[in-house]
Amino acid sequence: MKHEHSVQVATRIALIRVQQDYAQMVKTSTFSLQELFNPDDFSLMEYCRAYNPHPQTELLVDVVKEFGERFNIWLPNARHYVTSALFLFPDADYQRATALVKNLATDYFLNDTMGREIYKYLSKEQQMGAKELIGRITSLDEELSTIPAALGIELANVEMLKEIRDISPLPWFMEFLKLYLYHIEVTHKDCSAAALGYMPTVEEYISMRNHTSGMPHIIALAEYSDNRFLDWNWLADMKLDAHLRRIHRAVALFGCLTNDLFSFEKEVIDRNADPNLVMAVAMNNPEMSFEEIIRFSAGIVKNVLTDFLSLTERIYERIKNLPTSEESETLRIHMGTMEKIVQASWMWQVYTKRYKREQSIWTETRLQETAAVVS
Numbered sequence: 001m002k003h004e005h006s007v008q009v010a011t012r013i014a015l016i017r018v019q020q021d022y023a024q025m026v027k028t029s030t031f032s033l034q035e036l037f038n039p040d041d042f043s044l045m046e047y048c049r050a051y052n053p054h055p056q057t058e059l060l061v062d063v064v065k066e067f068g069e070r071f072n073i074w075l076p077n078a079r080h081y082v083t084s085a086l087f088l089f090p091d092a093d094y095q096r097a098t099a100l101v102k103n104l105a106t107d108y109f110l111n112d113t114m115g116r117e118i119y120k121y122l123s124k125e126q127q128m129g130a131k132e133l134i135g136r137i138t139s140l141d142e143e144l145s146t147i148p149a150a151l152g153i154e155l156a157n158v159e160m161l162k163e164i165r166d167i168s169p170l171p172w173f174m175e176f177l178k179l180y181l182y183h184i185e186v187t188h189k190d191c192s193a194a195a196l197g198y199m200p201t202v203e204e205y206i207s208m209r210n211h212t213s214g215m216p217h218i219i220a221l222a223e224y225s226d227n228r229f230l231d232w233n234w235l236a237d238m239k240l241d242a243h244l245r246r247i248h249r250a251v252a253l254f255g256c257l258t259n260d261l262f263s264f265e266k267e268v269i270d271r272n273a274d275p276n277l278v279m280a281v282a283m284n285n286p287e288m289s290f291e292e293i294i295r296f297s298a299g300i301v302k303n304v305l306t307d308f309l310s311l312t313e314r315i316y317e318r319i320k321n322l323p324t325s326e327e328s329e330t331l332r333i334h335m336g337t338m339e340k341i342v343q344a345s346w347m348w349q350v351y352t353k354r355y356k357r358e359q360s361i362w363t364e365t366r367l368q369e370t371a372a373v374v375s
Contacts, residue, residue, distance in 0.1 A: 021290035036298035054086035071156035087344035205280035213256030
């Protein structure tokens with residue numbers, strides 16, 4: 001109990017320090033996340049310039065709104081987040097895009113009603129209900145059966161998963177389901193340092209954030225969106241499997257860690273949450289100034305982006321020298337989708353109103369500067 005109290009005190013001190021320093025900085029300074037993330041001689045905006053979201057975005061948002069309302073999971077801000085699926089997978093055909101948007105709708109509903117930032121504010125009864133619900137969802141198998149008294153979110157989740165399962169290879173679906181359910185399991189509870197009982201290192205936090213973000217199952221959905229499923233035995237024979245897994249991790253970390261900076265104000269300043277990269281750096285480096293914390297956090301993202309670009313260049317070189325085959329073409333298409341996910345991770349967070357505010361330390365999330373940032 002004494003140790004838990006000391007962790008709680010230490011995290012509270014770090015949170016107060018960050019919030020106080022932020023309150024002073026937001027009056028006088030702004031930072032461009034693009035400039036903080038850009039490796040030398042590289043421009044995220046230029047890299048993303050040719051990118052376009054799904055051409056049927058408005059129609060698909062209307063379809064998923066009907067889906068959300070049918071199961072009573074359509075939140076007032078839902079339109080701002082379901083579009084992320086249509087940024088991530090702009091080439092998916094209509095049927096697959098519909099299931100992908102439904103996946104984001106169910107996942108974000110859970111996040112915004114009982115996720116890691118929200119859970120500690122729920123009553124004891126609500127926390128018990130959330131725990132029971134998450135327990136039922138994470139017990140699903142390939143049959144995707146629900147109890148007779150299932151809640152709307154459970155029914156919505158199962159409908160979405162069946163749509164994905166029914167037009168996918170079963171081995172791929174089972175691997176996707178494992179990743180998706182693990183994400184649900186680790187995300188929908190209090191993930192604060194006080195609840196964990198220890199202060200995670202920055203590396204431990206990043207490992208945890210990878211799964212709470214849902215990015216691993218999003219990357220698995222890239223194969224579904226393309227209707228091109230990777231042959232991992234072939235990749236192993238070509239000695240490309242480990243290389244591609246490194247690319248997948250880099251894409252996942254770019255998505256989730258950029259989000260930690262975009263959502264820093266919403267999570268840390270507004271909701272007093274410490275499961276955030278900026279707070280992980282602050283808690284582990286009490287000697288750092290707030291500006292140093294920001295630059296150190298952004299530097300982690302910059303290193304991830306640098307790794308992704310280097311790994312991508314190398315795998316494209318390998319693809320050039322592979323014999324033409326269905327497997328090599330699938331890999332080429334898959335790599336294009338990985339690049340689009342990186343581009344989308346930037347573009348959607350700049351575009352969405354989910355993180356916009358009148359006062360922000362980020363150029364990209366200040367309402368009055370949005371038009372200039374995305375032009």
